[in-house]
Amino acid sequence: MEPDDRASVAHLIYASTNAWYQKNRNMPIFTGPPSDCEIFCRVYEDLDPGRCLLAVDVSTQTIVGSCFVHPRPTHVSVGIVNTHPDYFGSGIARRLLDRVIAEAEAINLPVRLVSSAMNLDSFSLYTRLGFVPRMAFQDMFLPAEKASEIPALPESERVRPATPNDAPAMASLERELVGIQRQKDYEYFLRNRDGIWSASVLESERGDIEGFLISIAHPASTMLGPGVTRTDDGAAALIRAELLNRPGLSPVFLVPAERESLVRRLYSWGARNCEIHFSQIRGAWQQPTGVVMPTFMPETG
Numbered sequence: 441m442e443p444d445d446r447a448s449v450a451h452l453i454y455a456s457t458n459a460w461y462q463k464n465r466n467m468p469i470f471t472g473p474p475s476d477c478e479i480f481c482r483v484y485e486d487l488d489p490g491r492c493l494l495a496v497d498v499s500t501q502t503i504v505g506s507c508f509v510h511p512r513p514t515h516v517s518v519g520i521v522n523t524h525p526d527y528f529g530s531g532i533a534r535r536l537l538d539r540v541i542a543e544a545e546a547i548n549l550p551v552r553l554v555s556s557a558m559n560l561d562s563f564s565l566y567t568r569l570g571f572v573p574r575m576a577f578q579d580m581f582l583p584a585e586k587a588s589e590i591p592a593l594p595e596s597e598r599v600r601p602a603t604p605n606d607a608p609a610m611a612s613l614e615r616e617l618v619g620i621q622r623q624k625d626y627e628y629f630l631r632n633r634d635g636i637w638s639a640s641v642l643e644s645e646r647g648d649i650e651g652f653l654i655s656i657a658h659p660a661s662t663m664l665g666p667g668v669t670r671t672d673d674g675a676a677a678l679i680r681a682e683l684l685n686r687p688g689l690s691p692v693f694l695v696p697a698e699r700e701s702l703v704r705r706l707y708s709w710g711a712r713n714c715e716i717h718f719s720q721i722r723g724a725w726q727q728p729t730g731v732v733m734p735t736f737m738p739e740t741g
């Protein structure tokens with residue numbers, strides 16, 4: 441992708457994602473103008489300049505597929521992936537991913553992504569290419585008016601806003617609990633040039649960071665994540681803090697379906713399920729030991 445392609449790629453992301461969701465779930469994902477989707481190009485080009493692959497129909501010179509690639513020291517992450525609806529099922533996404541996989545294999549790194557368990561097209565695309573679903577996540581949200589009613593937890597006293605100095609400790613916690621390294625992402629969110637990010641950390645009694653949670657509020661993406669914590673209670677305190685940082689909004693967040701006490705607590709707050717996702721990894725994978733909360737903006741985990 442070149443800088444001049446950004447508007448076309450934003451349009452492709454908008455048309456592709458909305459067409460799929462409209463047809464299969466009877467609702468669009470993006471409800472504003474297509475230009476809202478330029479956020480994907482902007483954030484991902486800031487983080488990984490020149491790493492978005494495009495598929496072009498040479499007969500019309502139109503962009504018919506896109507795939508953002510996020511190389512990190514421990515892995516290569518992929519997403520968002522889109523094919524134009526007129527070209528669904530013609531091998532566009534597979535060819536884009538073949539290229540990403542070949543490049544990752546050449547440097548001996550696993551490829552990671554998060555895919556919808558309710559989308560057989562993307563699930564099949566990835567599993568045929570050798571990705572393995574490793575964890576299931578519940579996508580949840582709280583009606584906006586409920587956030588202010590969530591009771592504080594004992595851990596809430598140890599939650600504070602993150603500062604740029606926290607990035608190294610956040611990255612090393614994720615490295616320890618999840619086995620991946622992406623410090624530059626955390627430095628980027630905490631710099632917050634666009635004013636769309638927010639971040640909280642949970643400190644231990646000793647003052648170490650034992651959890652963190654980022655959030656984004658933008659017309660194309662209102663979500664909590666990424667985040668990592670050692671315990672379910674810590675994750676709940678961070679979710680509460682970031683929901684309170686987004687008054688009047690109803691961000692979506694992904695929690696591991698296996699974290700029983702966290703899921704139960706979220707239901708007690710009034711949370712609702714809206715989708716199910718799998719983390720899919722092609723290559724080496726380490727079972728996370730804490731609570732991991734992936735997101736779609738940015739899909740770098």
Ligand SMILES: CC(C)(COP(=O)(O)OP(=O)(O)OC[C@H]1O[C@@H](n2cnc3c(N)ncnc32)[C@H](O)[C@@H]1OP(=O)(O)O)[C@@H](O)C(=O)NCCC(=O)NCCS
Nearest residue numbers: 456460521522523528529530531532533534561562564565
């Ligand atoms: C998901 C999406 C990217 C797929 O793109 P695409 O270009 O249509 O996919 P492709 O044609 O390259 O590949 C689909 C593969 O899945 C296979 N497939 C599809 N349905 C299948 C099924 N039910 N069982 C087994 N395999 C299946 C196809 O055979 C093909 O594999 P092959 O090339 O080895 O034959 C496209 O539907 C899209 O853009 N959707 C909207 C946005 C979205 O959901 N993006 C994914 C975000 S994670």
